[in-house]
Amino acid sequence: MKYCLLFFFLLTSVVVAVGQTGNPSENVVITSEKKKTKVHTSKSGALQVNVSPKDAAKFKTAGLVSYRDFGAQGDGKTDDMDAIVATHAFANQHNLRVKANEEATYYIGGKERTAVIQTDTDFGTAAFIIDDTEVQNREASIFMVSSSKQAFNPTGINSLKKNQAKITISLPEPCLITVTDSTVRRYIRYGLNQNNGAPQTDIFVVDKDGNVDINTPIIWSFDQITEITALPIDEDTLRITGGRFTTIANQAESKYTYYSRNIAIRRSNVLVDQLEHRITGEGEHGAPYGGFLNIRDCSHVTVQNTILTGHKTYRTIGRAGKLVSMGSYDLSVTRALNVSFVNCSQTNDINDRTYWGILGSNYCKNLLYDSCTLSRFDAHMGVANATIRNSTLGHMGINAIGTGTFTVENSTIRGRSLINLRPDYGSTWQGEFVIRDCVFVPNGGRPSTASLISGHYTGQHNFGYVCYMPQRITIENLHIDDSNHPEDYPGPAIFADFNPEMTDNSYREKFPYVKTQEVILKNVTIASGQKLRLSDNPFMFKGVKVITEQ
Structure with a gap:
């Protein structure tokens, strides 16, 4: 009887481990034999964890476990990763909190091992040294915060429409829905890191009756769906x-x-x-x-x-x-x-250019x-x-493409522009910008010709979608600190020169750019004393209505 129970416990332990990680190389096998609590690695590479019945009862009574309980040294030299993984595996199985030992320093070497976190974890004042100088698998996370709920593939949904409010599906509980159409390419990148784009994808929240959360709208139409996944929340x-x-x-x-x-x-x-x-x-x-x-x-x-x-x-x-900087x-x-x-x-330093944006x-x-x-x-x-x-x-600074409303308020921006619409993805924003109570320090205070909205769009590249500028831009209570400016500075512009070749009606865009309809300005002050201009390319933006309110 004892061995039958042990076999059952081993079997369920393996199943739990696979469910947690989805990667057999990270399996944890937990037993409860009448031996001391110990962690070791099997010949297959799996982590074998034995928790004595006495310790198991003690941990459950306390409602928490620590890394020291599973053999972590915390001396900053001994590799404690196996103990860390074992601690979380046991905690997940019994819904226990995990608490690191105060003042410990846990060294984590290059072994391929991931600790799965499914319960509250208090790292406290403990230190963790992650040594990446010799790594077995650079793609293996140290910690993976995951759900114990299992994703599944719902059936019966063959297409979706943009902004569709409800999908014909019945779910056990609210879910995160991810859909893909691999036959449609979006975000076809332009420039030094050019590529052929990515399959059209979207992610949104639905309740158990299939109602789409209005705060996570469907942003693409899907004539067909090649993959769909639901993950209970x-x-x-x-x-x-x-x-x-x-x-x-x-x-x-x-x-x-x-x-x-x-x-x-x-x-x-x-x-x-x-x-x-x-x-x-x-x-x-x-x-x-x-x-x-x-x-x-x-x-x-x-x-x-x-x-x-x-x-x-x-x-x-x-x-x-060509040579490029890597993000x-x-x-x-x-x-x-x-x-x-x-x-x-x-x-x-947030202004130190030797470091990439965070x-x-x-x-x-x-x-x-x-x-x-x-x-x-x-x-x-x-x-x-x-x-x-x-x-x-x-x-x-701020770099973005997208949809909806982008709001910047009560903030100081020290980038080259107030908002940069990324040229490599079409300088597109289908929606509006709202900027209020802000300070803009062009180029971090270095001498430069300032523009509020920057980007670049030739109209000759297919990004996989129609490209837009914000339909409306509202700017209220903005101070432009351009006091350190170059000689012959003409003053700040609302728009940068998005296309220097578009200077008259002879220029033809294969993929026309949908430009801003109106800019609303209220209380814009400029340190240099210059006036706010439309653009260095007034022809391109001649159709934009600029409204100055008192």
């Missing part, structure tokens, strides 16, 4: 608190081999609070990073009171055969909804910076609705 908030993380940077060749030795968040309703991440050991070369906090395929994630670090910028040969991120958000960064800052995002909806001091906000392959408030942005 966790109602309770999972909290991750504290932690002093230091990455010893990789010394790899400078090319697009991104490192993902990070905290990956793949669960909805997550709060990250009071975390710190620093970087050391960056040399003359290195591969880029895909975000120490990597948020993907989820909704309602808040990162607050957190300190991050910009990565050194390295260069490589891009797809066009390297401490924050990465992909196909995620309702993601907020509140009271976040970075350790290095955030990169794709396919997102409802992104927020509130009370942040960071080097950049960036939406590569589109964001639907974004807000920056009470914040200061550094040398890379």
Whole structure:
């Protein structure tokens, strides 16, 4: 009987481990034999964890476990990754909180192992050293915050319409729906990192009756759907608190081999609070990073009171055969909804151009910076609705394409422009800009000719969609600090020269640009004393109505 129960326990343990990670190489087998609690690696590479019945009862009574309970040394030298993985695996199985040991320093070497977090975790004042100098698998996360709920593929949905309010589906609970049409290409990139685009994709929230959340609208029409996934949304908030993380940077060749030795968040309703991440050991070369906090395929994630670090910028040969700077991120958000960064800052100077901008995002909806001091906000392959408030942005400023409303309020922007519409994705924003109570310091105070809205669009490249400028731009209570300007400075412009070749009616766009209809100005002050101009290219923007209110 004893061996039958043991076999059953082993079997269920393996099933749980596979469900947590989806990757057999990261399986954890948990037993409860009458031996001491011990963690070791089997010949197959699986992690074998035995928890004595006495310890198991003690942990369950306390409602929490620590890394020391599973053998972590915390001396900053011994690799504690196996103990960390084992701790979380046991905690997940019994719904226990995890608490790091105060003042411990956990060393994490290059072994391919991922700790799956499914319960509240308090890293506290503990330090974590992540050594990336010799890594078995650069794509393996250190921590994976995941749901215990399982994704599934719903049937019966063959097409969708843009802004469709309801889909014909019945679900067990509210879900995150991800759809793809691999036959349609969007975001066909232009420039030095040119590519053939990506399959059309969208992500949105529906309730159990199929009603689409009005805050996460369907932004594309799908004549057909080649893939659809539903992930039930966790109602309770999972909290991750504290932690002093230091990455010893990789010394790899400078090319697009991104490192993902990070905290990956793949669960909805997550709060990250009071975390710190620093970087050391960056040399003359290195591969880029895909975000120490990597948020993907989820909704309602808040990162607050957190300190991050910009990565050194390295260069490589891009797809066009020319030297390019590689994006390297401490924050990465992909196909995620309702993601907020509140009271976040970075350790290095937000105006130091030797460090890449701290955030990169794709396919997102409802992104927020509130009370942040960071080097950049960036939406590569589109964001639907974004807000920056009470914040200061550094040398890379605001870069975005997307839809809906982009609001910037009570903030200081120190980029080359107030908002840059990314030229590599068509300088497109289908919606409006609202800018109020802000200060714009062009080019961080360096001598430059200032423009509020910048971008570039030739009309000769097919991006896979119609490209728009914001239909309406409202600017209220803006101070432009252009006091340090070059000689013969004509004053700031609303629009940069998006196409220097478009100077008369003879220019033909193969893919016409839908330009701004109106700009509303109220209380715009300029340090240089110059007046706000329309553009260096007045012909291109001759149809824009500029309304100055008192």
